[in-house]
Amino acid sequence: METQIIKFYQTGSFAVGNRLLDESQRSVQANMRRSNSLNSGHRACQGCGEALGARYAIDAAMQATSNQLIAVNATGCLEVFSTPYPETSWQLPWIHSLFGNAAAVATGVAAAMRVKGRQDVRVIAQGGDGGTTDIGFGCLSGMFERNDDVLYICYDNEGYMNTGVQRSSATPPAARTSTTAAIGEEPGNGFGQGKFVPAIAMAHEIPYVATASVAYLRDLEAKVHRAMSLRGARYLHIFVPCPLGWGAASEDTIRLARLVVETGLFPLFEAEHGEVTGRYQIRHRVPVEEYLRLQKRYSHLLGKRPAVATIARIQAMAERNIRRYGLLGEEA
Amino acid sequence: MDKLFAITLDVGSSLANKTGTWRTYRPVYVDRLPPCNNQCPAGENIQAWLYLAEEGRYEDAWRKIMEENPFPAIMGRVCYHTCESACNRGALDEAVGINGVERFLGDQAIKHEWRIEPGSPTGRRVLVVGAGPAGLSCAYHLARLGHAVTVLEGADKAGGMVRYSIPKYRMPREKLNQEIKRIADMGVEIRLSSPVSDLAAEMKKGRYDAAFVAVGAQLGRHLPLPSSGGVAVLDAVQILRDLEHEEAVPLRGRVIVYGGGNTAFDVARSAVRLGALESLVVYRRTREKMPAHRSEIREALEEGVTLRCLSTITEVGTGAVTIERMELDAKGRSQPTGEREMIPATTVVLALGQDTDLGLLTGVPGLRVENGLVQVDRNLATGATGIWAGGDIVPADRNATVAIGHGKKAARQIDAWLRGEVLRRPAKPELASADMMNTWYYSDAPRAIRPILEAVRRTSGFAEVVGDYDEGTALYEARRCMSCGNCFECDNCYGVCPDNAVIKLGPGERFEFNYDYCKGCGVCISECPCGAIRRVPEAI
DSSP: OOOOOOOOOTTTTTSSOOTTSOGGGSOGGGOTTOOOSBOTTOOOOTTOHHHHHHHHHHHHHHHHTTTOEEEEEOSSHHHHHHOOTTEEOBSSOEEEOOSSOHHHHHHHHHHHHHHTTOTTOEEEEEEEHIIIIITTHHHHHHHHHHTOSOEEEEEEOSSBTTTTSBOOTTOOTTOOOSSSOSOSSSOSSOTTOSOOHHHHHHHTTOSEEEEEETTOHHHHHHHHHHHHTSOSOEEEEEEOOOHHHHTOOGGGHHHHHHHHHHTTSSOOEEEETTEEEEEOOOSSOOOHHHHHTTOGGGGGGSSSSOOHHHHHHHHHHHHHHHHHHTTTTTTO | OOOOTTOOSOOEEGGGSOGGGGOSEEEEEOOOBOHHHHHOTTOOOHHHHHHHHHTTOHHHHHHHHHTTOSOHHHHHHHOOOHHHHHOGGGGTSSOOOHHHHHHHHHHHHHHHTOOOOOOOOOOOEEEEEOOSHHHHHHHHHHHHTTOEEEEEOSSSSSOTHHHHTSOTTTSOHHHHHHHHHHHHTTTOEEEOSOOOSOHHHHHHHHTOSEEEEOOOOOEEOOOOOOBOSSSEEEEHHHHHHHHHTTOOOOOOSEEEEEOOSHHHHHHHHHHHHTTOSEEEEEOSSOGGGOOSOHHHHHHHHHTTOEEEOSEEEEEEOSSEEEEEEEEEOTTSOEEEEEEEEEEEOSEEEEOSOEEOOOGGGTTOTTOOEETTEEOOOTTOBOSSTTEEEOGGGSSSOOSHHHHHHHHHHHHHHHHHHHTTOOOOOOOOOOBOOGGGOOGGGSOOOOOOOOOBOOHHHHTTSOOOSBOOOOHHHHHHHHHTOOOTTSOOOOOHHHHHOTTOOEEEOOTTTOEEEOTTTOOOOOHHHHHOTTOOEEEEEOOO
16 A cells, blocks of 8 residues: 655644644744734724734744844824824834835835944834825835835735725725715725735835735745845735724634635735745635625625625636636646 | 933833723633533543644553543444544544544553553442443442452453454454453452352442442343244354354354344354355344444445345244335334245344343342333432442443443442542533634644455454554544644634733643733634634623
């Protein structure tokens, strides 16, 4: 009989930790001495995906840089809930200037470190989707094209949540926000608008672009590590559900971050110099309804008379992502 | 004041902000009852021993089994493992191969000669009547509790129905002997060929403080069949007993076994192995109604045993028997049709169930016997002070696993009684049902296949049919366990908390909530793979 050695560790790398794995193979978040860069007591809502994503990413970057890290923050939820004067939740050097200039400030910090000869100190700029895809987009594009030595992280919760759930250019079609009401012929946000900044970042042919989701911790940490191993402009776009803005239950944050990937609505991939070099392949494919159903911002699509045509258009977006990024693997 | 321009306050930490006050629900760690444990008639803590086995701690895992059940090598073979039917993993891919892992651990113990020490002597003496699974299990647990135990057994070998009704191809005798010997090595005195005819007299003579009676159901049930005497009509229990004693057994030619229980199939499969021309099982109801275990029927069919359901034997002639076809009525009961048929037969074996011989209990005051069964309360106490009963002689399912559970339960009751205490049953925790699990986190892993002896080799001897897991496979299978309802330290709660409100206490120490900061979002509850966190409303 032919035998094959299978290494099997119960939950493998799906769970945060795994007592059956060697310590060195476990996630940063499983470590008892993780840096908890974003500490307890912050004022984010219950079940905040952004607070989680920020700790995941910054803890991983802290580990990758032996804690030699400075963070520059754009205005937004993350900045507001973490630093109400005079308290801070940040356990690393952290600076905030304006809504739209985080990338430019980070460029300056990186330049200062270079002048001081501190090549060991690395710089991260971070912001929400509003500060990244809209308000700070000019500064971001400039940072990319100058190839400044900064990792820019966008925590994408698909809207301006801090100021009252207004639409941003990252708000998905059909979603209800306070500026895209669920009324009229095409209720909610329109189709064919907005932008997918990871693709725009790739067009700059910068050294590294990646997407991640808070439901895929190991993948997220690996991407932060990869980014920190490189120099030059790098971009990481993390999908972070917002229970408040999306009308979702606070306990569903990770579930939503998982379903958006398993439906194909949010592709997980990485790219170097404009070329896709890795993609996450869907493990348990699900129809988009399963993702939409958990969120009140889509409730006008479901209910007694579901908006079949609109749901089909959203499903088509998922199919397009699956085709474009090859999310189903070779056999599918 | 040497503060910077426009700064009036020192930089403070957000730790001053106790966000725990926002909470309306709190997460609480719980240990729920895994369905396998709930199902196990012997009360094994299956999830707990699989957890230890997952880490390769086989001896610890074995000792965990031994807290409840002294026969893992036996159970890993003859138990009908209803735990696997209850396993939540069954809904995901396939149930965990619990039985195979148990057998691996039992065999490891035999190989490495792991032992269990008896408890420190209490000076109390307990009599156990019957060295079957119930009696030996009781003796083992009593010995662990420090009592002096004497087991009196009527037969010339210990093991009861495990020995005398389960053929060697299912239960190799060296494993059986080893597990019994381990109990004898603890100081339990097992006296063979010592039938008890008068329990009261025996207890008085031996100055026993208490007794556990588990003499089993060993009398094959008979059926008066009109017979012309040309075909031998035999008793299944007697045949299996003769097989154990390696006496000549007249299972030749065309063997017809009448009955649909496990014993019927044990005889039919033995007949195949002894070279019978044909081995036919005749049963009056449908195949679905057969009390025999599915695996038993399947393996019998693989070996060439044939079935004839909805049929009764009405007459035994010369070289043939008369069979009447039955059919189901509206209520699903089988009714005679009057259609008869002769089929050739050399031997007919009756396997129609077994009765008890409870002569030894005659005259015991307070003890009640109804329909051939000793009446006991839920703690297995008979109406007679100081006498407990279990196994096949009390009203319950008749199998070795149930009997082992009885032995344990009686031992714990006897021990409490001897100490003048009343044993309190701990409240059963809530069942860990499949809907409490988040199965996303478990790696996809189909069940390992246990090697099965080829049918050709099975029909030519009594070699064991179901093979062992090797170490790698046993480890793999243990790691398929989802640890339903019990924390297995996957770190998910620690990782997914947006507020760092979960404190990791270190390997083996699990976690604690920091309610100063926990906002009660419930993400940890949703993302706990095994359902070990409960949502509890805050009193506001």
